[in-house]
Amino acid sequence: MRYLTLTAAIAATLAVTATNTAVAGSHSEHQIVDSPLELKIQMNHKRYPRYLEDWPVEVEARKLTNIHLKDATIGANARTDENSGKTEALNLMMASGNIPDIVGSSRIKDFVNKYGPEGAFIPLNDLIAEHAPNLQAFFKKKPDVASALKAADGNMYYIPYLPDGKYGRAYFMRTDWLKKLNLKAPETVEELEKVLIAFRDGDPNANGKKDEIPFFARQWPELIRLVTLWDGRSSGSDTYHDFMVNDGKLEHPYAGEGYREGIKNLARWYKEKLIDAEIFTRGSSSREYLLSENLGGMTHDWFASTSGYNTSLKEKVPGFEFKAIAPPASVSGKRIEEHRRIPIKPDGWAMGHTNKHPVETIKYFDFWFSEKGRRLSNFGVEGTHYNMIDGKPTFTDAILNSDVPVNNFLYTIGAQLQGRGYYQDYRYEEQWSNKFALEGIALYDQGDYLIDQFLGVAFNKEEQKVYDKYWASIRDYMLERQQAWVLGTGDVEKDWDGYISQINKMGYEKVVAAMQSAYKRQYGK
Amino acid sequence: MTNMNLYSKGDKWFVRVNMILIGLFTLSTLYPFIYIAAISFSSGFAARAGTIIATPVDTTLAAYKLVLSNPEFWQSYMNTFIYTIGGTLMSLAIVIPAAYALSRRQLIGRRFWNLMVAFTMWFNAGMIPFWLNMRDLGLLDSYFGIIIGFAVNAFNIILLRNFFESIPESFEEAARLDGANEFQVLWKVFVPLSKPAIVTITLFCVVARWNGYFWAMVLLNDESKVPLQVYLRKTIAELSDDQEFSATLMNAPYSVETVTAAIIVCSIIPVLLFYPWIQKYFNKGIMLGGVKE
Numbered sequence: 001m002r003y004l005t006l007t008a009a010i011a012a013t014l015a016v017t018a019t020n021t022a023v024a025g026s027h028s029e030h031q032i033v034d035s036p037l038e039l040k041i042q043m044n045h046k047r048y049p050r051y052l053e054d055w056p057v058e059v060e061a062r063k064l065t066n067i068h069l070k071d072a073t074i075g076a077n078a079r080t081d082e083n084s085g086k087t088e089a090l091n092l093m094m095a096s097g098n099i100p101d102i103v104g105s106s107r108i109k110d111f112v113n114k115y116g117p118e119g120a121f122i123p124l125n126d127l128i129a130e131h132a133p134n135l136q137a138f139f140k141k142k143p144d145v146a147s148a149l150k151a152a153d154g155n156m157y158y159i160p161y162l163p164d165g166k167y168g169r170a171y172f173m174r175t176d177w178l179k180k181l182n183l184k185a186p187e188t189v190e191e192l193e194k195v196l197i198a199f200r201d202g203d204p205n206a207n208g209k210k211d212e213i214p215f216f217a218r219q220w221p222e223l224i225r226l227v228t229l230w231d232g233r234s235s236g237s238d239t240y241h242d243f244m245v246n247d248g249k250l251e252h253p254y255a256g257e258g259y260r261e262g263i264k265n266l267a268r269w270y271k272e273k274l275i276d277a278e279i280f281t282r283g284s285s286s287r288e289y290l291l292s293e294n295l296g297g298m299t300h301d302w303f304a305s306t307s308g309y310n311t312s313l314k315e316k317v318p319g320f321e322f323k324a325i326a327p328p329a330s331v332s333g334k335r336i337e338e339h340r341r342i343p344i345k346p347d348g349w350a351m352g353h354t355n356k357h358p359v360e361t362i363k364y365f366d367f368w369f370s371e372k373g374r375r376l377s378n379f380g381v382e383g384t385h386y387n388m389i390d391g392k393p394t395f396t397d398a399i400l401n402s403d404v405p406v407n408n409f410l411y412t413i414g415a416q417l418q419g420r421g422y423y424q425d426y427r428y429e430e431q432w433s434n435k436f437a438l439e440g441i442a443l444y445d446q447g448d449y450l451i452d453q454f455l456g457v458a459f460n461k462e463e464q465k466v467y468d469k470y471w472a473s474i475r476d477y478m479l480e481r482q483q484a485w486v487l488g489t490g491d492v493e494k495d496w497d498g499y500i501s502q503i504n505k506m507g508y509e510k511v512v513a514a515m516q517s518a519y520k521r522q523y524g525k
Numbered sequence: 526m527t528n529m530n531l532y533s534k535g536d537k538w539f540v541r542v543n544m545i546l547i548g549l550f551t552l553s554t555l556y557p558f559i560y561i562a563a564i565s566f567s568s569g570f571a572a573r574a575g576t577i578i579a580t581p582v583d584t585t586l587a588a589y590k591l592v593l594s595n596p597e598f599w600q601s602y603m604n605t606f607i608y609t610i611g612g613t614l615m616s617l618a619i620v621i622p623a624a625y626a627l628s629r630r631q632l633i634g635r636r637f638w639n640l641m642v643a644f645t646m647w648f649n650a651g652m653i654p655f656w657l658n659m660r661d662l663g664l665l666d667s668y669f670g671i672i673i674g675f676a677v678n679a680f681n682i683i684l685l686r687n688f689f690e691s692i693p694e695s696f697e698e699a700a701r702l703d704g705a706n707e708f709q710v711l712w713k714v715f716v717p718l719s720k721p722a723i724v725t726i727t728l729f730c731v732v733a734r735w736n737g738y739f740w741a742m743v744l745l746n747d748e749s750k751v752p753l754q755v756y757l758r759k760t761i762a763e764l765s766d767d768q769e770f771s772a773t774l775m776n777a778p779y780s781v782e783t784v785t786a787a788i789i790v791c792s793i794i795p796v797l798l799f800y801p802w803i804q805k806y807f808n809k810g811i812m813l814g815g816v817k818e
Binding site for chain 2: 049073077079081284288289292293405408
């Protein structure tokens with residue numbers, strides 16, 4: 001009861017302050033209201049369990065906009081984790097019936113797309129069209145992102161955290177081994193096979209033993225990714241085993257001809273010991289172990305962390321050089337890097353239905369997409385955390401050279417908060433990236449190997465039902481066969497027709513049809 | 526040690542084989558402890574590469590330095606003590622009288638009350654209703670809420686009730702003849718006779734409190750009130766995030782594995798000290814002499 005009266009009191013205060021709301025004050029071009037307006041916020045993320053008013057970035061934003069956010073986070077210690085997908089804090093907030101003015105969280109997408117249409121969150125489309133020029137300009141430039149944000153009812157319920165920087169994973173190879181064996185970086189899949197055979201037979205680690213493991217991966221789906229060398233696909237997005245869009249048609253990569261050809265060849269490579277025999281079981285320590293023991297020859301993994309070994313293993317493994325190589329051309333001559341950073345995350349913020357100031361709130365959301373707001377959200381406060389040098393925001397030396405990793409530091413000042421809807425600026429990361437990673441990224445930039453991603457669909461109730469009913473078991477079956485084929489306990493050529501008819505029997509076509517109808521509604525294609 | 530002269534030749538072999546087997550079992554339960562300790566003293570690189578078997582590789586104290594220098598660690602450690610000691614005392618203060626009452630024939634509606642207590646073992650309201658209940662009682666985000674909210678465990682009450690029931694009624698009659706009131710009967714007769722059962726329940730409470738994590742995470746909003754287990758989860762989440770997406774931890778002398786292991790080592794030390802101290806009670810028989818009937 002006491003809580004209710006308190007809420008009522010705050011609401012009343014807000015109502016009073018709201019009466020003098022006027023557009024564009026005299027102090028700053030970003031000012032939204034003349035006298036300070038308080039809005040309540042739930043903000044939860046694994047790195048910062050609650051909203052802090054004294055984050056320097058927030059202090060600055062408050063000065064510029066006159067919008068004053070107040071923490072009202074429930075279930076803070078549950079720390080919504082983007083990886084585990086657990087949203088206990090959001091559930092508790094929902095159950096308590098106290099949805100504040102703004103809700104910012106990782107993993108907010110499914111939550112708002114479910115409860116938004118039921119009335120718990122305010123649709124943002126019209127508000128953006130009328131009051132948010134920066135957001136509007138952004139969505140005009142990226143119509144696919146705008147489409148991908150929509151819930152099944154066609155409305156947009158949250159402003160996402162939008163990562164910048166295209167590159168994620170890449171092919172990495174022991175280039176010092178190549179030199180030792182007098183080989184060049186492979187340009188085609190045939191050359192790649194020769195290189196891997198040479199790694200296996202040529203004793204590049206010079207210990208007299210045939211213990212080299214030509215290809216390995218921390219995450220075994222990275223092995224399946226190699227089917228792109230035979231014009232197959234392993235996933236349509238940055239999530240493993242996802243659907244893909246082919247000429248406006250939704251399909252699953254594991255039902256395609258290129259996949260069949262790719263798996264056939266990977267099975268052969270596996271048999272010939274060009275692939276780690278323990279690829280499915282070695283797990284997360286494999287990169288660390290195989291590189292430090294001077295055994296692993298090639299992998300497909302993240303730019304940043306993988307290039308780091310060039311520094312950390314310099315002394316332990318003499319001559320060690322593990323560099324990114326361009327994707328070898330496939331059998332049909334295409335060079336593809338299938339993985340890339342996803343341009344849109346399920347994290348961000350939304351507007352609770354109790355919000356009495358939707359116009360001011362959307363203007364506040366819009367502020368973070370203005371040039372000044374974007375810099376503030378990415379780099380911190382100008383003059384304190386970064387300076388403009390040659391037109392580029394550059395972190396101060398104190399931040400770049402501190403013991404605390406830069407991204408950790410940024411969390412502590414309230415920058416790069418993924419519970420906030422903002423557009424990341426890759427330049428923030430570039431400044432402290434390993435030079436080997438930057439080299440590799442430049443190499444991939446030159447070749448333009450990336451391909452378009454499937455950004456996901458929002459199902460309506462019927463489509464969701466079809467998907468839930470059939471998809472999980474089809475996927476399990478696909479993965480089970482996949483593993484059997486690679487390990488050689490089944491023959492993909494012999495089994496293929498039976499495999500296709502089995503997935504159809506299990507409802508594959510119905511799932512694709514549901515996907516297709518959701519896709520058509522969402523992207524209008 | 527066993528005096529081997531007391532056994533025949535065949536028996537000696539049996540004893541030896543037994544000892545070897547028991548030794549192996551002991552080792553297999555001891556090994557996880559040794560392994561975690563070894564990781565906590567190793568370099569982050571060795572821990573990630575998985576080359577540690579039973580002894581530290583590239584010995585370093587980096588993980589401990591990081592853990593012990595963090596005031597949040599000490600705060601959460603203290604909180605765990607508060608929840609464990611406070612919670613256990615609260616549990617005993619409620620469970621002992623409850624079990625005593627339920628074990629007495631003279632309790633009116635005894636069957637009904639017993640049923641109501643047992644009912645909670647099979648049915649409970651679930652997470653959200655419980656959370657709402659705690660909120661409406663004003664017990665969110667407070668030490669007291671965590672202590673009182675989980676003080677009563679029906680299983681413990683029934684365990685102790687059964688134990689009380691097994692104590693012959695003559696004890697109670699004898700005490701009453703000497704002029705003892707209800708409280709004195711419980712305190713001077715039943716509690717001393719039930720030491721092994723009470724110690725067992727105490728242990729259950731202590732272990733549950735020490736490891737308690739989920740509800741503390743959900744009910745506490747303030748970071749300075751969370752117990753060690755919640756702090757541990759946070760540390761793992763943050764460090765594994767760093768490790769996955771950036772190279773920043775690559776050259777650090779610790780890693781998520783070694784820091785996690787160091788926190789685990791620190792958190793089991795009190796339990797290791799506590800356990801042997803109460804172990805003697807487990808060896809005791811259920812009834813210690815008393816009246817012949």
